[in-house]
Amino acid sequence: MLVTAYLAFVVLLASCLGLELSRCRAKPSGRACSNPSFLRFQLDFYQVYFLALAADWLQAPYLYKLYQHYHFLEGQIAILYVCGLASTVLFGLVASSLVDWLGRKKSCVLFSLTYSLCCLTKLSQDYFVLLVGRALGGLSTALLFSAFEAWYIHEHVERHDFPAEWIPATFARAAFWNHVLAVVAGVAAEAVACWMGLGPVAPFVAAIPLLALAGALALHNWGENYGRQRAFSRTCVGGLRCLLSDRRVLLLGTIQALFESVIFIFVFLWTPVLDPHGAPLGIIFSSFMAASLLGSSLYRIATSKRYHLQPMHLVSLAVLIVVFSLFMLTFSTSPGQESPVESFIAFLLIELACGLYFPSMGFLRRKVIPETEQAAVLNWFRVPLHLLACLGLLVLHDSDRKTGTRNMFSICSAIMVMALLAVVGLFTVVRHDAELRVPSPTGEPYAPEL
Numbered sequence: 127m128l129v130t131a132y133l134a135f136v137v138l139l140a141s142c143l144g145l146e147l148s149r150c151r152a153k154p155s156g157r158a159c160s161n162p163s164f165l166r167f168q169l170d171f172y173q174v175y176f177l178a179l180a181a182d183w184l185q186a187p188y189l190y191k192l193y194q195h196y197h198f199l200e201g202q203i204a205i206l207y208v209c210g211l212a213s214t215v216l217f218g219l220v221a222s223s224l225v226d227w228l229g230r231k232k233s234c235v236l237f238s239l240t241y242s243l244c245c246l247t248k249l250s251q252d253y254f255v256l257l258v259g260r261a262l263g264g265l266s267t268a269l270l271f272s273a274f275e276a277w278y279i280h281e282h283v284e285r286h287d288f289p290a291e292w293i294p295a296t297f298a299r300a301a302f303w304n305h306v307l308a309v310v311a312g313v314a315a316e317a318v319a320c321w322m323g324l325g326p327v328a329p330f331v332a333a334i335p336l337l338a339l340a341g342a343l344a345l346h347n348w349g350e351n352y353g354r355q356r357a358f359s360r361t362c363v364g365g366l367r368c369l370l371s372d373r374r375v376l377l378l379g380t381i382q383a384l385f386e387s388v389i390f391i392f393v394f395l396w397t398p399v400l401d402p403h404g405a406p407l408g409i410i411f412s413s414f415m416a417a418s419l420l421g422s423s424l425y426r427i428a429t430s431k432r433y434h435l436q437p438m439h440l441v442s443l444a445v446l447i448v449v450f451s452l453f454m455l456t457f458s459t460s461p462g463q464e465s466p467v468e469s470f471i472a473f474l475l476i477e478l479a480c481g482l483y484f485p486s487m488g489f490l491r492r493k494v495i496p497e498t499e500q501a502a503v504l505n506w507f508r509v510p511l512h513l514l515a516c517l518g519l520l521v522l523h524d525s526d527r528k529t530g531t532r533n534m535f536s537i538c539s540a541i542m543v544m545a546l547l548a549v550v551g552l553f554t555v556v557r558h559d560a561e562l563r564v565p566s567p568t569g570e571p572y573a574p575e576l
Contacts, residue, residue, distance in 0.1 A: 127403045127466050131410050134474065138416035139309070145423040146302075164288055168296055170347050171278050172303075174234065177340035178270060179304055181241065181333040183311035187411035188319055190397035192326040196251045200398060200530075204519045207394050209257050211519075213264025215512040219505050221268035222276075226353025230277035231344055233269055238341030241266035245337070248330040280351040301485070305422065308415035316408020369506050374494045374559075377552040379507045382487060384545035385445065387514035388452070388538045389480065394519060395531060396473050399459060403466040410470070414477040421481015428482075429564050436563050437486035438553060444483035445546050451475040452539040459532045489564070514541070 193203045225233040240262050247259030278296065282288050318328040369375050400410060421444075428435040451472040458468035495503050518534060 127400070127405045127470070130467050130470060131406050131413060134470070135409050135413040135416060138413055138420060138474075142416055142419045142423060145420070145427070149423070149426065161288075163286070164292065167281070167286055167288070168299075171274075171281075171296070172300070174340050174344045174348070175274050175278075175300065176303060176307060177336050177343070178234075178237065178241075178274065180307045180311055181336040181340065182267075182270060183308040183415075184315055184329045184333045184336070185245065186308075187312050187315045187408045188326040188329050190394065191401060191407055192248060192330070193256070194397075194401075195326045196256075198253070202253065204394070206256055206260050208516045208519050210260040210263050211390065211512045211516050213261040214267050215264075215509060217265045217268035218508055221272040222353075222505075225269070225273045225276055229350045229352050230273050230280065231348045231350040233273035234277060234344045234348070235341045237266055237269035237273060238337045238344070240269070242334050242337045245330040245334050248327055276353060277348065277351060280353070281349065284351070285349065301422070302419075305415055305419035309412045309419065312408045312410075312412030312415060314408070315411070316406055319408065320406065368496065368503050372494070374552065374555055375503060377548050377555065378487075378490060378494055379503070379510075380548040381441065381445070381545055381552065382507050383510040383514060384541050384548065385448070385483065386511050387518065388448065388541055388545075389476070390512070390515035391518045391534065391538055392473070392476055395534065399455075399469050399531060400466055400473075403464075405466065405470070414473065417474045417477035418481040421478040421483075422485060423481075424478075425482050425485045434564070437489040438556065440482045440486040441490070442546075442549050442553065444479040444486065445542060445549050447475055447479040447482075449539065449542045449546060451479070452535055452542055455535040456532055456539060459535060461532065 190203060193206060198206075228236070244259045244262040244266055247255050247262065250256065275297070279293060282293055282296070283290055314332070315329040318324050318332050319326050322328070369379060396410070396414075397407060401407060425440060427433065428440055429437070454472040454475075455469055457463075458465040458472065491504075518537065521534065521537070
């Protein structure tokens with residue numbers, strides 16, 4: 127397993143580098159890329175945002191392992207994950223309103239503080255303290271995916287008066303470097319936890335200086351801005367009305383809830399499946415992120431002028447890949463007949479599918495959901511998504527360890543078959559909709575959520 131992990135990491139990294147280098151050579155430089163004021167503004171944003179992302183990714187490979195290191199049972203660990211997901215749902219519903227009221231800059235600084243506290247709780251072996259840490263992690267995640275983007279867009283348009291058409295370029299570049307940071311973070315986590323022998327808590331301690339620096343830079347370099355206040359109830363009602371009045375939005379939300387709930391369950395399960403076989407968790411995680419980056423690169427190639435596939439096709443392909451991978455996992459995790467290499471390959475295919483899925487889904491959401499209702503509709507999407515993930519983890523909590531993992535992958539397979547049926551339904555509804563086609567094969571995907 128050790129050799130397989132390192133070999134897969136090298137092959138995936140080489141493939142990503144080859145694709146990205148060829149893309150950079152073929153890509154013409156635009157006016158936005160050579161504007162000095164714009165580049166300085168971008169750099170101010172990236173310095174803070176990338177530090178925040180790096181700190182977030184650094185914690186991912188060893189979270190489950192840390193709880194296991196503290197001798198908690200799998201059911202207890204599942205409850206910790208459920209607590210994190212539930213807090214993400216609750217704080218996600220009010221995050222946009224909170225950020226607009228408190229101020230985007232202050233919210234980014236608050237993110238640094240709450241996430242630092244979340245990391246500090248990992249030093250404790252007390253179960254209640256760890257539960258509090260998961261709740262703080264949910265708040266921090268909600269702020270990370272709302273405050274930073276909102277601050278940038280307001281500054282870009284209102285304060286600096288740059289063309290709105292340049293915004294997708296910033297977030298497309300951020301999406302690429304987000305993947306790169308995730309790959310590097312996995313190697314760094316492996317280095318501090320295993321190569322230096324500091325144990326699974328080391329990546330969480332290492333994340334704190336990054337968070338402190340991100341908060342200090344935001345405090346010193348960024349200006350404050352606020353959003354337009356809307357009544358929370360009015361926002362929710364408007365989002366629900368949009369969701370129920372347009373069949374395309376409803377089907378899109380169904381696909382997102384089903385697909386991404388399975389991904390959340392996968393995030394929980396990969397460590398207990400591979401760790402007993404001596405897998406280097408940091409390198410495994412970096413391999414996952416490299417596979418996802420490869421999928422994003424394939425998305426750009428597939429939607430290019432040469433192939434001109436549409437995002438709807440790629441969402442369908444991503445769902446099919448995940449269905450196939452989950453069927454593989456139901457066999458490779460059979461008690462007494464475990465095949466860690468086969469499971470690892472299936473996990474890599476899931477991450478590759480994610481690299482295709484997220485930019486495709488981002489494109490479809492922007493086309494289908496009105497801009498004024500996007501935040502509210504996405505909140506409604508996230509509620510069933512997280513509830514399904516929580517339900518799955520609670521089912522796993524009540525299952526026998528040896529058969530529970532295999533049964534959970536079987537349940538996930540059934541969920542993804544339902545997602546596939548929803549994709550077919552959406553395909554039937556939009557097959558003649560020219561609005562959902564990529565207008566320009568040279569355009570960059572806007573995918574800040576990757």
